[in-house]
Amino acid sequence: xxxxxxxxxxxxxxxxxxxxxxxxxxxxxxxxxxxxxxxxxxxxxxxxxxxxxxxxxxxxxxxxxxxxxxxxxxxxxxxxxxxxxxxxxxxxxxxxxxxxxxxxxxxxxxxx
Amino acid sequence: xxxxxxxxxxxxxxxxxxxxxxxxxxxxxxxxxxxxxxxxxxxxxxxxxxxxxxxxxxxxxxxxxxxxxxxxxxxxxxxxxxxxxxxxxxxxxxxxxxxxxxxxxxxxxxxxxxxxxxxxxxxxxxxxxxxxxxxxxxxxxxxxxxxxxxxxxxxxxxxxxxxxxxxxxxxxxxxxxxxxxxxxxxxxxxxxxxxxxxxxxxxxxxxxxxxxxxxxxxxxxxxxxxxxxxxxxxxxxxxxxxxxxxxxxxxxxxxxxxxxxxxxxxxxxxxxxxxxxxxxxxxxxxxxxxxxxxxxxxxxxxxxxxxxxxxxxxxxxxxxxxxxxxxxxxxxxxxxxxxxxxxxxxxxxxxxxxxxxxxxxxxxxxxxxxxxxxxxxxxxxxxxxxxxxxxxxxxxxxxxxxxxxxxxxxxxxxxxxxxxxxxxxxxxxxxxxxxxxxxxxxxxxxxxxxxxxxxxxxxxxxxxxxxxxxxxxxxxxxxxxxxxxxxxxxxxxxxxxxxxxxxxxxx
Numbered sequence: 001x002x003x004x005x006x007x008x009x010x011x012x013x014x015x016x017x018x019x020x021x022x023x024x025x026x027x028x029x030x031x032x033x034x035x036x037x038x039x040x041x042x043x044x045x046x047x048x049x050x051x052x053x054x055x056x057x058x059x060x061x062x063x064x065x066x067x068x069x070x071x072x073x074x075x076x077x078x079x080x081x082x083x084x085x086x087x088x089x090x091x092x093x094x095x096x097x098x099x100x101x102x103x104x105x106x107x108x109x110x111x112x
Numbered sequence: 113x114x115x116x117x118x119x120x121x122x123x124x125x126x127x128x129x130x131x132x133x134x135x136x137x138x139x140x141x142x143x144x145x146x147x148x149x150x151x152x153x154x155x156x157x158x159x160x161x162x163x164x165x166x167x168x169x170x171x172x173x174x175x176x177x178x179x180x181x182x183x184x185x186x187x188x189x190x191x192x193x194x195x196x197x198x199x200x201x202x203x204x205x206x207x208x209x210x211x212x213x214x215x216x217x218x219x220x221x222x223x224x225x226x227x228x229x230x231x232x233x234x235x236x237x238x239x240x241x242x243x244x245x246x247x248x249x250x251x252x253x254x255x256x257x258x259x260x261x262x263x264x265x266x267x268x269x270x271x272x273x274x275x276x277x278x279x280x281x282x283x284x285x286x287x288x289x290x291x292x293x294x295x296x297x298x299x300x301x302x303x304x305x306x307x308x309x310x311x312x313x314x315x316x317x318x319x320x321x322x323x324x325x326x327x328x329x330x331x332x333x334x335x336x337x338x339x340x341x342x343x344x345x346x347x348x349x350x351x352x353x354x355x356x357x358x359x360x361x362x363x364x365x366x367x368x369x370x371x372x373x374x375x376x377x378x379x380x381x382x383x384x385x386x387x388x389x390x391x392x393x394x395x396x397x398x399x400x401x402x403x404x405x406x407x408x409x410x411x412x413x414x415x416x417x418x419x420x421x422x423x424x425x426x427x428x429x430x431x432x433x434x435x436x437x438x439x440x441x442x443x444x445x446x447x448x449x450x451x452x453x454x455x456x457x458x459x460x461x462x463x464x465x466x467x468x469x470x471x472x473x474x475x476x477x478x479x480x481x482x483x484x485x486x487x488x489x490x491x492x493x494x495x496x497x498x499x500x501x502x503x504x505x506x507x508x509x510x511x512x513x514x515x516x517x518x519x520x521x522x523x524x525x526x527x528x529x530x531x532x533x534x535x536x537x538x539x540x541x542x543x544x545x546x547x548x549x550x551x552x553x554x555x556x557x558x559x560x561x562x563x564x565x566x567x568x569x570x571x572x573x574x575x576x577x578x579x580x581x582x583x584x585x586x587x588x589x590x591x592x593x594x595x596x597x598x599x600x601x602x603x604x605x606x607x608x609x610x611x612x613x614x615x616x617x618x619x
Contacts, residue, residue, distance in 0.1 A: 031232040039228075063233060067240035074217045075233035077262065093262075094227035105224025 024048075024056040025085035026106075031078045032064045036095045040079035043096035051108050081106070126333045129177070129249070129285040132170030133163070135352030139337035140328055144309055149276050149286040151306040153298045154313030159324060159345055160289040161186070162195065163313065164251040166349045167287055169200045171249045172210035177285075179249035180212045180241045184257035188213035198349045209245045218261030225263060231271040235278060242284060250279065250286040256300050276305045297329065308332045314340070323464055326352055342464040351468060364388070369516065372411030373404065375585025376544070379561050379570035385542050386566065387480075388514040390507050392487075394521040395546035399557055400578055401520040402426075404544070405483045406435045406442065407583060408518050413445040417480035420452045420473055424489050428453035439581045452477045458489045463502045470506065479515060487519040507539050541565045546576060549598075556598040559585065575601070 028044055030037035041060060048056045063070050063078070073082050073091075083090040083106050092105035128142035137143050144150045144167070154160045168179030183191055191213060192202040205211035216234070242250065255272070262268055279286045288306055290298035297303040303310055310330040316323055325340045343352040368383040371391075377384045385391055391408075393401045409419045423431055431453070432442050445451035454473055458466070474482065487503070510517045519540075537543070543562040548555050557576040561569045575586040575598075589596045589604060596604050 029233065031236060036228050036230065043227075063236045067236045070233050070237040070240065071214065075237065076216060076218060076231060076258070077223075077229045077234075078232035078236075079229060080233060090224075092224045092226050094225050094229045097227035099226075101224055102226040105226060 022055060023085055024052050024083070025059075026056060027059045027061060027073070027082045027084055029061050029063060029070070029073065029075050029078060029080045029082070032062065037079060039095040039097060040081070043099070043102070044081065047096065047099060047102060051103065083107075128334075129171070130175060131167045132174045133166050133350050133352065134348075135341070135343070136163075136326070136350070139326075139339075139341055139352060140309075140331060141335050141337075144285055144287070145331070145334075146285050147280065147283045148308045149279050149288050149306045150309040150311065151288050151290055151298070151302055152311045152313065153290040153292055153303070155292040155315065158313040158315040159343075159350065160313055161191075161253050162198070162345060163350055164253050164287045164289055165191065165195050165200065166198075168211060168249055168251055169195075169202075169205065169349075171285075172205055177248035178210045178212075178245045179251065180214065180238065180245070180247045181251045181253065182238060182241070183213065183215045183253050184218060185254055187215045197347070198345070199347060200349070212241050212245050212247065214241055218257055223261065229264075229267065231258075231268075231275065235275065239282075242282060248284055250284045251289070252286065253289045254291060255288055256291055256298070256302065259300050272302070273305050313343075342467075344464060344468050346468070351471075363514070365514065369415070370411050371404070372407035372409075372414075373583050373585065375574060375583075376404070376559070379559075379572070379574065379585070380542065380564055381567040381569055383567075385516065385564070387516055388511060389541035389565070390510065390517045390519065390539065391542045391544065392519045392521055392540040393544045393546060394523050394562075396523055396548060399546040399548065400576060400583070401522070401546060402431070402485055403435070403438055403440075403578060403583060404546070405485055405518050405520055406431070406440055409451060409481060409483055410440055410442065410445070412481040412516075413442075413448075413450045416450070418450050418452070418477060419445070419481040419483070420454065420477050420479035421483045421485065422470065422473075423453060423455045423483075423485050424458045425486065427455050437580065438578050438583065452479070463499065467502055467506060471509065474509070474513060474515065481516045481518065482510060483518045483520075485518075485520045486522045488522045503539055537563075549573075549575070551598075552600060554598045554600075558588070 026044070026048070028040060030040060044058060048058065061069055063075065069075075073080070077093040079093065079095055081092045081096065081102075083092075090106055092102055094101075096102045127146040128140070128144065129146040130137050130143035131140075152160050152163055165181065168181055171177040171179050181191065186194070188202075195202060202211060202213065206213060214237070216237070238250070241247065255275075258268060258272075259265065276288070288302060290300070290302040292312075293299035293301075297310060297312060307330070309328070309332065312327050312329050314325045314327070316325065324343050324345065326343045327340045328336045328338065341352050343350055365387040367387040368385065369387050370377050370384040371380070393404050395401050405421075409421055412419045421428075421431075426434070428446075432446075435442055442451060446453070452473070454469070456466075456469075470482075470484075473479075484506075507517065540563075542564040544559060545562050546557060546559045549558045550556075557578075558573045559576040560571075560573045563569075573588055575588050577584040577586065586601075589601055
């Protein structure tokens with residue numbers, strides 16, 4: 001697992017979620033190749049390409065292969081997407097088919 | 113696996129996992145359904161988490177079954193701290209890989225739902241925990257927290273159904289705790305999914321005394337006690353009170369033991385009472401009930417047996433001083449360790465706590481004879497129904513343990529003595545009544561045997577004298593106006609002596 005990055009600038013610390021951070025680290029938890037997992041991976045890929053082009057990394061964790069990783073990020077529901085960076089950590093569950101809610105959940109777009 | 117059970121595991125076709133919790137295995141006839149989930153429901157603070165934890169701890173320590181505790185409300189540290197006061201060292205068990213504590217944090221504010229999902233994360237997490245220590249027992253406390261964390265109730269319900277099925281397939285014995293709901297067993301209807309065994313815990317306050325109660329609402333495929341049973345949480349964990357046998361099957365002894373009073377033994381078929389029976393001594397104030405009980409204890413100690421004296425009115429030293437005035441010195445027996453006193457105020461705590469104290473003392477002292485003096489003030493600590501239930505349980509327990517019990521009972525003047533104690537009557541094997549015989553400005557004591565099961569006993573009233581040398585029972589002489597007691601007896605003797613002298617002089 002990647003270590004969480006500490007905020008570098010005062011601006012990052014005070015605003016919590018900078019409007020346009022340099023780097024988005026996302027981690028998607030799935031369990032095997034279920035339709036939900038496949039859909040979630042595809043939806044995430046599309047979301048990132050459309051909204052975070054060039055400044056994101058995606059890590060996909062298959063809990064079937066690494067069950068001990070479920071505890072670290074408090075995973076209950078599958079699929080769960082964790083926004084590691086920018087801080088603070090955010091989480092979104094479901095197959096991301098509702099793009100609008102996913103964008104709000106990840107704070108790429110403000111809640112209306 | 114369980115040692116010396118009061119129940120028979122052979123009768124039940126359903127395999128059971130003993131909880132090791134005192135009393136719970138008796139009312140469930142052997143424990144929880146093995147390899148199936150059990151629902152434990154109750155309102156806040158009634159001991160659900162504790163019961164579940166004790167189930168795991170006892171499983172790990174007594175039955176060689178490791179356990180996983182999946183906590184949704186408390187962290188592992190909090191849990192460890194909370195149960196430390198009950199003598200459970202969770203750190204030790206965790207280190208030995210007999211126990212695994214896992215806290216699942218669910219907070220709604222952090223979660224956005226974006227489409228279809230399931231609870232595979234939880235399944236995998238639990239499965240991993242179970243496999244890592246080879247767990248046979250699992251606790252989910254309280255899974256209803258998920259309803260607060262996830263908004264899609266349809267998905268959640270489907271997933272819970274799948275979870276409980278999955279637990280069954282895993283073959284683990286599980287406890288699922290649930291919050292008590294209005295008009296339903298649990299707030300979110302968990303009872304729909306966990307249908308094999310449902311246990312409800314309750315916490316009520318009546319007349320300023322709080323009592324926890326447990327009830328097995330449902331237990332598919334097996335017999336179980338359906339009553340509400342009081343239970344206690346103390347430094348040894350939970351004890352469900354009391355260990356009531358559902359059937360009467362104690363061994364009846366044919367051995368007779370002396371009451372310590374020759375005249376009384378004579379009235380009881382000449383041999384005294386049966387060992388392991390219950391004896392009640394009723395009477396109004398000051399009729400000598402305690403003295404009879406003290407003689408009984410003295411006789412037991414003389415035989416080299418242990419005795420336990422529960423005194424609810426007098427302190428041990430006061431009691432011993434008073435008994436010395438009728439020629440009975442109990443102090444040597446205390447010194448020898450044969451006689452144990454326990455004095456407390458009946459109002460000090462509720463009936464259950466008293467009962468628990470008796471149980472505990474009986475287990476540690478292992479007395480042959482137990483005196484509860486008096487049982488009446490003690491029973492006044494609860495409602496009459498509770499008191500009756502408690503007395504039944506106490507007597508059941510004593511019979512199973514083959515302890516001969518002596519209860520003194522204070523009856524009120526005026527009311528018919530027999531009627532006041534009618535509720536207890538059916539439970540008592542030998543019942544002695546000490547009563548006043550008032551005549552010609554004197555108050556004398558008379559004793560008679562109201563009933564004594566399984567033996568020929570005297571139907572006579574005998575005069576009962578407390579002398580500095582002990583208790584004496586005299587045959588009552590009959591005069592033209594009824595029984596002659598006290599000074600009437602001595603007057604009559606003198607008169608009859610004069611009469612016979614007079615007759616001799618004339619002839």
